[in-house]
Structure formats: structure tokens, C-alpha cells
Amino acid sequence: MDTSSNGSVLSVRDLSVGLALPGREREILKGISFDVAPREIVGVVGASGAGKTVLSKAVVNWIDPPLAITGGTAAFRGENLLDQSPAAMRRLRRDIGYVGANPMGALDPTLTVGRQIVEKLRAVSPETSRAEAEKRVVALLDAVRIPSAKARFHDYPSQFSGGMMQRALIVDAMISNPVLLVADNVTQPLDVTVAAQVIRLMRELTERFDTAVLFVSSSLPVAREAASRILVIDEGRLVEEQPTEALIETPRHAYTRDLVTQIPVIWNAPPAEPRRAGNATPEMVIRLNDVSQTYKVRKRGSFGAVDSLRAVRNVTFDVRRGDSFAVVGESGCGKSTLMRLLSRLEKPAGGEVLCEGRDIAKLSGSELLAFRRKLQLVLQDPFGSLPPRTAIGAMLEAPLRTHGWRDPKKIREKVRDVMNDVGLPVALYDELPLGLSAGQRQRVNVARAMVLDPEILLMDETLSALDQTEQFRLLALFDKLQREHALTYIFISHDLAMVRKACNRIAVMYLGEVVELADNERLFFDPGHPYTRALLSAMPTLEERRYRPEDCLLEGEPPSPIDLPEGCAFRSRCPQAFEACARTNPLLTVRGADDLASCHLVPSPQALAARAAMLAGAT
CATH class of the missing domain: 3.40.50.300 (P-loop containing nucleotide triphosphate hydrolases)
Incomplete structure (x- = not known):
């Protein structure tokens, strides 16, 4: 496998993104630098508006106006994605999977979910027969807990709930065994049991196919479950980067400490006060x-x-x-x-x-x-x-x-x-x-x-x-x-x-x-x-x-x-x-x-x- 000079699948240096509207120019991302190694899951956490989603799109060169990349590089296996022609990007993106946070508009509503994923797999791997592709898609739909996966394979996107669509898009991203998977808040709309299965599936993907994952999440506990290293983004800046357990045990930046203190305590909390109105009765x-x-x-x-x-x-x-x-x-x-x-x-x-x-x-x-x-x-x-x-x-x-x-x-x-x-x-x-x-x-x-x-x-x-x-x-x-x-x-x-x-x-x-x-x-x-x-x-x-x-x-x-x-x-x-x-x-x-x-x-x-x-x- 080709990698960049430092052995990383993805190497980001001084990446900056700005808003380019007349009279409203401002920086969205400011000089972000980090690496993702083969088989590594790197978490990115931060509040809404911190720039997490912009970062996840910028590293794969999917920034559209009025946003614009204003500086830096994002090298995928040694090639700067930000300098590539459209034809070269289409070639490189065969090895990049991306799952966004809004699943409902991501697939063609006129085609069944299974057919769309099969067509993607066969486009990336033309040697795969239709029967073999369908079998693999059904197996992955079942792995992410789509109920009655073989039957739901033939359903249209409108027949899937939001959570089911999110799981289907994870399958769509992973079907070609990508070298790099960018997952932007993919577990947020999912149940805790399904989210746990998805994280386990991502780990299996990294182990079986050397896939690297950039795992963007609004939840520090979720990022902890998935990632070995976490980047903390605040107002477009990378304010902290540490191995996961070290970041949780000894956060260095004030913003990271605030994130840790805001997480609800489950079992180590004192007994909960009954949450009832002041003059509540058993009525x-x-x-x-x-x-x-x-x-x-x-x-x-x-x-x-x-x-x-x-x-x-x-x-x-x-x-x-x-x-x-x-x-x-x-x-x-x-x-x-x-x-x-x-x-x-x-x-x-x-x-x-x-x-x-x-x-x-x-x-x-x-x-x-x-x-x-x-x-x-x-x-x-x-x-x-x-x-x-x-x-x-x-x-x-x-x-x-x-x-x-x-x-x-x-x-x-x-x-x-x-x-x-x-x-x-x-x-x-x-x-x-x-x-x-x-x-x-x-x-x-x-x-x-x-x-x-x-x-x-x-x-x-x-x-x-x-x-x-x-x-x-x-x-x-x-x-x-x-x-x-x-x-x-x-x-x-x-x-x-x-x-x-x-x-x-x-x-x-x-x-x-x-x-x-x-x-x-x-x-x-x-x-x-x-x-x-x-x-x-x-x-x-x-x-x-x-x-x-x-x-x-x-x-x-x-x-x-x-x-x-x-x-x-x-x-x-x-x-x-x-x-x-x-x-x-x-x-x-x-x-x-x-x-x-x-x-x-x-x-x-x-x-x-x-x-x-x-x-x-x-x-």
C-alpha cells in the first residue's frame, strides 16, 4: 500500500477553510494539522459550529461555495487531494468512504436501497458478479442490524426510518473496503445497541482491511468507544490532541475540561433527586x-x-x-x-x-x-x-x-x-x-x-x-x-x-x-x-x-x-x-x-x- 512519507494514510497540514461571502468573510477552520495511520481510528469532537463537519468534508476535497479552502494540504497516500483534477478525484475516491450526518437525502429515492449499494460495489469491483454483490450487501445490512435484511434489501429509501437509513449508508461507505473512511456523526441518530454494533463493525474493518477511520462525533463518550486518539476542535481550531484515555484522564485545554464535566454521570452520581414540580402530588x-x-x-x-x-x-x-x-x-x-x-x-x-x-x-x-x-x-x-x-x-x-x-x-x-x-x-x-x-x-x-x-x-x-x-x-x-x-x-x-x-x-x-x-x-x-x-x-x-x-x-x-x-x-x-x-x-x-x-x-x-x-x- 502506498502511503505518504510519514507512513500515514491521511496527512493534513495547516488546513484552513473560509466563508467567502462579500461582507461576511471569516475563517471556519484555522491551520488544522494531524495524521491518520493505517488501521487507526482517530476521533474528532467538539460542539456544534466548531467546524467538525467542515473538516470532514475538507479532508476529502468536498468543500463547495460559499466555503473555500484558503490554505494547507490534505494528502491521501501521498497525493494532495486539494490539487487534483475532477477525473483524478473520482479515481482516488474509490478508496475513500464517506458517511454524513444527514442520511435521508443521500440515496436516489427512485431506486431500491439494495440495488444502489450493489451498483456501487460493482462499479468499484467490476469482477464481482451481481449475485455475489447482493449476497455481500445483505450480509452487511444484517451486520448493522437492519431488521429482515434480505427483505429490506428491496425497499426504497422512503420505506426506511432515519436510523435504518444511517445504517444503510454505513454499509454503502464500507462496501468497497475503503482505505480511508470518514464518518461524520454517524452514530448520533442510532440506538445505543446499534451504535455499539456499528463501532464494532468499524473496528473489524480496520483490522481486516487496514482501513483508517476519521470518526467525527459530538459525543466524547462515543468517540472514546471508537477511537484510539482524539482531536478536540473549538471555533475552528485544534485545541488538543491526545491518546483517548490520556485526554479523558488529564485534559489539558479548558475547553476539553468543560466537555468532560458536561457528560452526565451514570453510576458514580449521588442518588437522583425526584424531578417533580414544587407542589407535585401523586395525581x-x-x-x-x-x-x-x-x-x-x-x-x-x-x-x-x-x-x-x-x-x-x-x-x-x-x-x-x-x-x-x-x-x-x-x-x-x-x-x-x-x-x-x-x-x-x-x-x-x-x-x-x-x-x-x-x-x-x-x-x-x-x-x-x-x-x-x-x-x-x-x-x-x-x-x-x-x-x-x-x-x-x-x-x-x-x-x-x-x-x-x-x-x-x-x-x-x-x-x-x-x-x-x-x-x-x-x-x-x-x-x-x-x-x-x-x-x-x-x-x-x-x-x-x-x-x-x-x-x-x-x-x-x-x-x-x-x-x-x-x-x-x-x-x-x-x-x-x-x-x-x-x-x-x-x-x-x-x-x-x-x-x-x-x-x-x-x-x-x-x-x-x-x-x-x-x-x-x-x-x-x-x-x-x-x-x-x-x-x-x-x-x-x-x-x-x-x-x-x-x-x-x-x-x-x-x-x-x-x-x-x-x-x-x-x-x-x-x-x-x-x-x-x-x-x-x-x-x-x-x-x-x-x-x-x-x-x-x-x-x-x-x-x-x-x-x-x-x-x-x-x-
Whole structure:
């Protein structure tokens, strides 16, 4: 293999990138230098706006106007990519894989996902037969945990979720066994278990094919899992570079020290304070009674036949006034469907969702409008959820006008008060959201919900698109708003570190069912279900893990919600499954005053009482 003179696959020297708009010229990257050796994974971390994505594109010469490379070199195996002709770049890029942070627009919507990846593989390796290429693509789709990979091979991009598309693009980047892989925030939208599988796959790629990886991430714990060395970027400058463990143990730069201190502590923290409003009572504000949701989907290979997809199955739980309640689980577990049921975007196929004792499926007219004022939704995507051609003030005025406000002066005063409340400068009132950061955009979404003075905020992956610095700030904002406005929060999330810091009660979902319900301390220190332990074992953290991935991490894929097995749906992936699991689906069993888990290995209260009595007798 050809390498540069210093033995590196990628050698970057004094790389600078600037914004070239008249009157707005400024430096984005300032004199960045580093090397990436064969088989090395180098992490790049920093806050949003630090220049990480610009760096990841600059090193492979993908900078477009109004940005421009203003200095430096980026040598790939000794050849400066920044001096190459388009034809030479096409040749060099056969050995470079790139995965960006926004997966949804990356593939041709008119071709199936599998076909597009096969065509790329055959273009790079013409000697590969179509049958062999399809077999390799299916194997890699399965390796990154695409459910029913052989069937999903024939699906179009629109039929993939965001997380599944991210995994498909990782396969697309790795299919040709690249010499250099640039991965820009690829694990951010993924579940912790899938992210762990992806990082493991990247490590295997480096070992089997000498691939070097530039791993860009907004999360220091994630970068720690992947990289042997980490670069820290702040405001376009490389402020620190150290081996991973040395950087975490003894960060030298003040910015790096701030990153380390902002990471939620999981197991070494003091017991969490109950996160409830000041005058909270045990009053139930939301109650789900045996809620189910089933969708009809066309049976593959047929014209009119349909299958029943059971997205949510027999879910029962309460949310109390002042709670910060979390629903966690992998993609496909039913979290998003549950969100639609809680917000009355859909009606359940079975059971009932009660808000303060009233079945929300039966609300209509003014009653439904009052419910929507009481419960507001804050969505995941800070970019796609804001209309780009509407001024921020007009966005925040719209809900008030919908709910009957007519006085322009009072509307403007209310919007200004809410903007102050969520930390948005009032000067943005008449501005478009174009220049806002992801964190500022999400504050606009929070303000749009808060302008109606709701009692309940439903947060659907609200923080998952933000870097750890912005997450830290938004969590502080949520804490402030809850204290000042007596809010009840429901977090739909796959980020267990955020849940540990923000929530007092947690429901864990698997394949449409709640398999565990516990308070914060019990769930993180004494989980009752093996699936919960698997999630905790895969969680990126700077601490020593309480649960080892080698003992708990899941293999294989979940069963299809169209064809559920007999007995426990988790048994095919459970390291502790035994004969009874194949016969009977366990019910939620009480473990304590407020804790339940559905596992045959959870002892019943009667068994625990008998054991306690036996031990007391023995003494």
C-alpha cells in the first residue's frame, strides 16, 4: 500500500477553510494539522459550529461555495487531494468512504436501497458478479442490524426510518473496503445497541482491511468507544490532541475540561433527586390502560393481501403530575407510535389513553382543542420542523391565533415573554431561522410549545440531534421551566445518559411492549429485565460500566412485529432464556413499591416474602 512519507494514510497540514461571502468573510477552520495511520481510528469532537463537519468534508476535497479552502494540504497516500483534477478525484475516491450526518437525502429515492449499494460495489469491483454483490450487501445490512435484511434489501429509501437509513449508508461507505473512511456523526441518530454494533463493525474493518477511520462525533463518550486518539476542535481550531484515555484522564485545554464535566454521570452520581414540580402530588395526569396499535401493511409479493403489524401491545402505565417520565428502547420498539397515541395524532386500536380521567380518543371540537393546549409536542429534528421562510416571531404567534388570541399587542408581548423564558434573544423576532444553530432552533420549538402555557410537554427525541454541550444547556432549561411552570415531561428517547440525568421514572419498551417500569435509581442499579441490562451495557460513558457488553450486548435482530413468536418475544436474543420462555409470555411482575418487570426470572412478591422468612428463620 502506498502511503505518504510519514507512513500515514491521511496527512493534513495547516488546513484552513473560509466563508467567502462579500461582507461576511471569516475563517471556519484555522491551520488544522494531524495524521491518520493505517488501521487507526482517530476521533474528532467538539460542539456544534466548531467546524467538525467542515473538516470532514475538507479532508476529502468536498468543500463547495460559499466555503473555500484558503490554505494547507490534505494528502491521501501521498497525493494532495486539494490539487487534483475532477477525473483524478473520482479515481482516488474509490478508496475513500464517506458517511454524513444527514442520511435521508443521500440515496436516489427512485431506486431500491439494495440495488444502489450493489451498483456501487460493482462499479468499484467490476469482477464481482451481481449475485455475489447482493449476497455481500445483505450480509452487511444484517451486520448493522437492519431488521429482515434480505427483505429490506428491496425497499426504497422512503420505506426506511432515519436510523435504518444511517445504517444503510454505513454499509454503502464500507462496501468497497475503503482505505480511508470518514464518518461524520454517524452514530448520533442510532440506538445505543446499534451504535455499539456499528463501532464494532468499524473496528473489524480496520483490522481486516487496514482501513483508517476519521470518526467525527459530538459525543466524547462515543468517540472514546471508537477511537484510539482524539482531536478536540473549538471555533475552528485544534485545541488538543491526545491518546483517548490520556485526554479523558488529564485534559489539558479548558475547553476539553468543560466537555468532560458536561457528560452526565451514570453510576458514580449521588442518588437522583425526584424531578417533580414544587407542589407535585401523586395525581395521575396521563394513564394508559392496555393500549394497543395495529397497522395493516401490504404483504410482500401480493396484490391485495395485508399483514397486521402490531406496533404497540397492551401497554399500561401512569404519568403523575410533575413527573419527568421516560420511554426508552431501540428503533422499532413502538416509542414513536406511542408518542402519536399520547398526542392524539392517532387513536389506539385497543385500550384507552386518559388525560385527567378523560379518554382522549373521544374528544372532539373545543374539547380536543383544549387538550392540545394542555399537551404540547417538541419534535426531534430542529431543522425539518421549522418552516424556513417564516419569521421566528410569526411561528410563535401562530399557535396563539389558532387558540383564539386576537389582540396583536398582547400576542407580541406573550411571544416576547416566552422567547426570554427559553433563552432566545428577542432580536430574533423578525428573523428567519436560516442562520440559527441546532440548539437555537430547538429553543424555538420549545418556545412554540410553551407559548400556550401547557401542563404537559411530550419530548420526542428532542435532544438526540444536538451535541453534548447543547444537550447540557437544554437540560438546564427544561429543569428551569419545570420549576417555574409546574410542567410534566414525557421523554421519548434512546439516550440513556440523558434519561439518567433528566427523568425520575422510566418505562423500557421492546417490540411494542413495556418490559420494565422503574424509578431512576432502581433501573440503573438493579434492572429487572435482561433487555434493560443490554441497553445499559451498550451506553457510551466515561465511567467503568456496571454491566459488561460481553455479558449483556444483544446479537441478531428482533422478531418481526408482523410474525411474533410464541412465548417471550425477547427470548431469541436473551442470554438467559430457558424452556419456559418459549411457552409463555411473562407478565409484568411487581418488584417493589413502584417497579415492575416482565421476565420469568423476576421472583414474585410471594417468593421474595418466603425467602425473607426463610432467612429470618435461619438466623
